[in-house]
Amino acid sequence: MSTVLRAVGLGKTYGRRAALDDCTLDIPAGRVVGLVGPNGAGKSTLLNLAVGMLAPTSGTIEVLGGTPPEHLAKVGYVAQDTPTYAHLTVADHLALGEHLNPAWDADLARRRIERLGLDPRQRARKLSGGQRAQLALTLGIAKRPELLILDEPVASLDPLARREFLQDLMEAVAEQELSVILSSHLVSDLERVCDHLIVLVASRVRLAGDLDDIVSGHVRVSGPRDAGHPGELVTASHTDVQSTYVVRYDGPIADPTWNVGHLSLEDIVLAYMEQRREPAVRELESVR
Amino acid sequence: MIWLSWRQFRFPASVIVTAAGLLALALLAVGLPDEALNLFEAERTHIQVYTIATLAMLLLPAVIGMFWGAPLVARELEAGTHRLVWNQSVSRSRWLATKLALIGGAAALVAGALGLLLTWWAEAVHAAQVSGQEAQGIAGALRMEPIMFASRGIVPIGYALFAFALGVTAGTLIRRTVPAMAVTAAVFALVQFAVPPFVRAHLGPTTRTVTVTPENLGGFLIAGKGGPVVEMRVRTTEPGAWMIANETVAPPGQAGFPSFLTSCVRPDAKRMKPIADPACFQRLADLGYRQRVVFQPASRYWTLQAIELAGFTALAAGLFGLTAFWVRRRV
Structure with a gap:
């Protein structure tokens, strides 16, 4: 299977602060990839590196086999806060897309605008947040890219607009067979639409894999305090007599001292996000 | 790309071009001054229009730099729309080159047309001064004199290009429109006052x-x-x-x-x-x-005009290069 994005040891620092650190990733083609992490984890940095808005300070990144922004025409990008030209009308935005993209699908763009009920003469300034996001998405889709990258496209939308936007995105993906990478700090946004997930915490990639594998590959086990645990530890919490671990383990657990619980995707992602606040993790890992 | 450049530029363009058009119209409506113009007793309107046109020509490059140059990149950065426009299929280098060529060309055209029109119109004023007539204020200032020199001839083209480039560069580096406009105006005024004593005075007097x-x-x-x-x-x-x-x-x-x-x-x-x-x-x-x-000497007027036009055009080219580098690598 071909790769849409490959990063090796990718890093980006601002002054002395690392926004992204030693990121190694392989994103297969034909997937809808969710990039999740708390605010400030480096999601936007990674996506900006992928479209060439930023240049890496270390490591390499390849998108569709080229160094960004080499394949500008093949990569669609809906930036954070879905920027549009406030004083240009909806029709102007479509004309912009048409003039600036050789593969522009004017029919598709017009149909989408009609279906969304946007008035072509309306200035972008007067659109609601959801409508603006839809307009930005229309520009990204009608460009007919091979890879569509969306940076927190639904962050500023209300729950209804959020659902509509994601549904709409999925329809477009189904029609056009494109690869998608979208980021969010909410797992619930991604769970519905993604089949591949990357968890980014404190500028590092903590977890990357297909959604099903992730869900089936993590369990919560609890048992007597400090009796150790199977698999690879994600987080641990302790009471006086009992320890509870979230571990990466997909074999059967037969030991009757363990109480095994299933985890939802959100639980797993939250466990990885908690890691950074747990100073004891490293210690426990070395004991394992 | 030309479509978008024009769509975004047409409002600021229309404001300045209209003002320039009105000025040209005023010059033409008043008509060429009489060849035997007496500066001291001349028709008031002629002297007034001449004074206004000269002042306007001195301000024109700064206005172009502030309103055409400074917002060009800064406004995109401020509104975040650079993330939209630089992710279409056109590279940002081409985006910048198209805008610089189109708007820079317009700046040169407006400044050049007005500069030559005023030169032609003010021929009688110049002749009257050379014949020894004296007058108060701008009407009495020789075209070779420090600030007057920049108001007509071909040198306004150079000044306009330079001010435009200055605005674009300031906007790119500062990333904010209003501070970039202020810096453009300040630096341009400084250059305008510094060039006569420190440069022109030393060009083979x-x-x-x-x-x-x-x-x-x-x-x-x-x-x-x-x-x-x-x-x-x-x-x-x-x-x-x-x-x-x-x-x-x-x-x-x-x-x-x-x-x-x-x-x-x-x-x-x-x-x-x-x-x-x-x-x-x-x-x-x-x-x-x-x-x-x-x-x-007065005979070096056009030589000096050509030298300064070339100098400022080269400076503008340097600033365009810096902006292009910055837009590609640093923004």
Whole structure:
């Protein structure tokens, strides 16, 4: 299977602060990839590196086999806060897309605008947040890219607009067979639409894999305090007599001292996000 | 790309082009001044329109730099729309090149057209000045004089291109429109005032050392009524020149002027003109006093215009290069 994005040891620092650190990733083609992490984890940095808005300070990144922004025409990008030209009308935005993209699908763009009920003469300034996001998405889709990258496209939308936007995105993906990478700090946004997930915490990639594998590959086990645990530890919490671990383990657990619980995707992602606040993790890992 | 550039540029373009058009219309409506123009008694309207047009031409490059140049990149960065437009299929280098070519071309065109129109229109004013007429204010200022030089001819093209490039660069580096506009205006004003004394004055001026005679005497500066002479000036024989330096060279061992000099010139109440005594000036020359004058003769007007046009165009090109680098690598 071909790769849409490959990063090796990718890093980006601002002054002395690392926004992204030693990121190694392989994103297969034909997937809808969710990039999740708390605010400030480096999601936007990674996506900006992928479209060439930023240049890496270390490591390499390849998108569709080229160094960004080499394949500008093949990569669609809906930036954070879905920027549009406030004083240009909806029709102007479509004309912009048409003039600036050789593969522009004017029919598709017009149909989408009609279906969304946007008035072509309306200035972008007067659109609601959801409508603006839809307009930005229309520009990204009608460009007919091979890879569509969306940076927190639904962050500023209300729950209804959020659902509509994601549904709409999925329809477009189904029609056009494109690869998608979208980021969010909410797992619930991604769970519905993604089949591949990357968890980014404190500028590092903590977890990357297909959604099903992730869900089936993590369990919560609890048992007597400090009796150790199977698999690879994600987080641990302790009471006086009992320890509870979230571990990466997909074999059967037969030991009757363990109480095994299933985890939802959100639980797993939250466990990885908690890691950074747990100073004891490293210690426990070395004991394992 | 041209479509988008024009769509975004058409409003700021229409404002400045309309203003420039009105100015041109005013010049044409008033009509060319009479060839035998008398500056002192000239028609008020002619002098007024001339003054306004000259001032407008001095401001035009700064206005272009502030309103066409500074927002070009800064506004995109401020609104975040650079993330939209730089992710279409057009590279940001081409995006920038198209905008610079289109708007820079418009700036050169507007400044060039107005500059040449004013040159043609002001020919009679220039002729009147060269023939020795004097007037107050802008109407009395020679076209070779420091600030006036930039108001017409071909040099406004260079100034407009430079100011535009300055605005674009400031906007790119500062990333905010309003501060970039302020910086553009300040730096441009500084350049406008600095170029005459520090650059133009040194572009091959003519230097002459002459003896002072009643014929070429320009005037004295006297400390108090009947007091000693502090400064003496001469007139150049070449009309319309820009006088850069006009200083008295005292003979070795002498400081200041001899005391008899004050009485060399007596006021003549009848003719409203002072009378100078030739013998007195001969005595001054015999003592070894000479006058050293440095000037740019009127005949070098177009040479200097061409040099400055080339210089400012090169500066603009340098700034465009810096902006292109910054947009590609640093934004």
